[in-house]
Amino acid sequence: MGIAEAAPPPEEYPPIVKGASLLIAYQLKNRRVLLIGGGVVASGRLFFLLESGAHVTIVAPSPLEPSIAHRLTTNADDITWHDRDYTGRSDPIIVDDFVMVLTAIDNNPLSREVCYMAREKHIPVNVADVPPECDFYFGAQLRRGPLQVMVSTQGQGPKIGAMVRDRVIAALPENVEEAIAGVGELRGELRKRAPGVGGELGQQRMAWMIGMCDSWSLDLMGDFRSEALRNRVLEEGWEKGKKVVGPNDVGQCPSLWAERVIGEYCSRLGGWATVCGFLGGITVGYS
Numbered sequence: 001m002g003i004a005e006a007a008p009p010p011e012e013y014p015p016i017v018k019g020a021s022l023l024i025a026y027q028l029k030n031r032r033v034l035l036i037g038g039g040v041v042a043s044g045r046l047f048f049l050l051e052s053g054a055h056v057t058i059v060a061p062s063p064l065e066p067s068i069a070h071r072l073t074t075n076a077d078d079i080t081w082h083d084r085d086y087t088g089r090s091d092p093i094i095v096d097d098f099v100m101v102l103t104a105i106d107n108n109p110l111s112r113e114v115c116y117m118a119r120e121k122h123i124p125v126n127v128a129d130v131p132p133e134c135d136f137y138f139g140a141q142l143r144r145g146p147l148q149v150m151v152s153t154q155g156q157g158p159k160i161g162a163m164v165r166d167r168v169i170a171a172l173p174e175n176v177e178e179a180i181a182g183v184g185e186l187r188g189e190l191r192k193r194a195p196g197v198g199g200e201l202g203q204q205r206m207a208w209m210i211g212m213c214d215s216w217s218l219d220l221m222g223d224f225r226s227e228a229l230r231n232r233v234l235e236e237g238w239e240k241g242k243k244v245v246g247p248n249d250v251g252q253c254p255s256l257w258a259e260r261v262i263g264e265y266c267s268r269l270g271g272w273a274t275v276c277g278f279l280g281g282i283t284v285g286y287s
């Protein structure tokens, strides 16, 4: 089929509205990052860098912001600290040795100099005090285990970004981490039963996972951490014609009403399996 034939009518494509950032989840594990500055902003940068598994070289004179001093003791292997001012082009520490450079100093001209040094070497740079010189911005973030959300306002309203982030936190289901863990394990086992990359099988795997996620509410997907339930949906669903099986098909959840009314008791009583089984007089066959 030719490209023209396959393409839907142009009005179905969203228009391109330039001026956005590219939001990506950058992998920094064991990569070396240069952080210049030791104040409040640097302390926030350090936290996120350490959580991402980076090795951070800090250049900043004493005294450091207290949380940075604390991380030096708790994460000694992940941080190299040079207790002095960074001097720009004349400094023995060169940007070439890092995959990313961050400045968080109260010195605009030096920040710009570091920025140009990094640009010359095509190393991505964030300059906290000079937004136009940033290759990337930080944003307001939240993390629940594997779940991460970042809000960006294109440099215009960072505090609004933080306020929106707080609303997202309030709207998150309590057990979203469990749901992700459950779905992660289900995907892993599906891959074992149906290995391989791409092709028709890949399409079928993806269609089945999408169907499963659509059929199970976020509140219930944590139950996929049960091996017995995973086996059951794989046996009764995937193995039988790639059929999507919902919670009702496996006696999992009577209704959204029940979900609301008894949800809070679930953890105490050992999870939805116990509660749904008890209410419906059903033995669901897993714990």
Ligand SMILES: C[C@@]1(CC(=O)O)c2cc3[nH]c(cc4nc(cc5[nH]c(cc(n2)[C@H]1CCC(=O)O)[C@@](C)(CC(=O)O)[C@@H]5CCC(=O)O)C(CC(=O)O)=C4CCC(=O)O)c(CCC(=O)O)c3CC(=O)O
Pocket (backbone or CB within 6 Å): 044, 045, 126, 127, 128, 129, 130, 131, 134, 136, 137, 138, 139, 140, 141, 151, 152, 153, 154, 155, 156, 157, 158, 159, 161, 162
């Ligand atoms: C461009 C960017 C570059 C970058 O830092 O990457 C940048 C730049 C600047 N911020 C400044 C000020 C403030 N920044 C915050 C807060 C945050 N700023 C963050 C990101 C960003 N800030 C990037 C754009 C993000 C986006 O697009 O949304 C957050 C989201 C993430 C983080 O820093 O980790 C974090 C909230 C995190 C949280 O709460 O969790 C507050 C509020 C507060 O502190 O409570 C204020 C005071 C209020 C105000 O000024 O609005 C100034 C000084 C302005 C001046 O001198 O007047 C500059 C420089 C300038 O604008 O020139």
Ligand SMILES: NC(=O)C1=CN([C@@H]2O[C@H](COP(=O)(O)OP(=O)(O)OC[C@H]3O[C@@H](n4cnc5c(N)ncnc54)[C@H](O)[C@@H]3O)[C@@H](O)[C@H]2O)C=CC1
Pocket (backbone or CB within 6 Å): 036, 037, 038, 039, 040, 041, 042, 059, 060, 061, 063, 064, 065, 084, 085, 086, 087, 104, 105, 106, 107, 110, 128, 129, 158
């Ligand atoms: N991106 C953001 O979220 C925000 C950015 N800013 C900007 O970030 C900059 C830093 O803010 P803060 O951390 O609050 O300032 P701060 O005054 O608390 O810290 C500045 C740090 O830079 C260090 N420093 C100064 N010259 C240095 C050099 N040559 N080499 C190494 N370290 C040096 C100081 O010793 C100090 O540790 C400010 O210029 C401000 O405009 C401010 C608030 C928020």
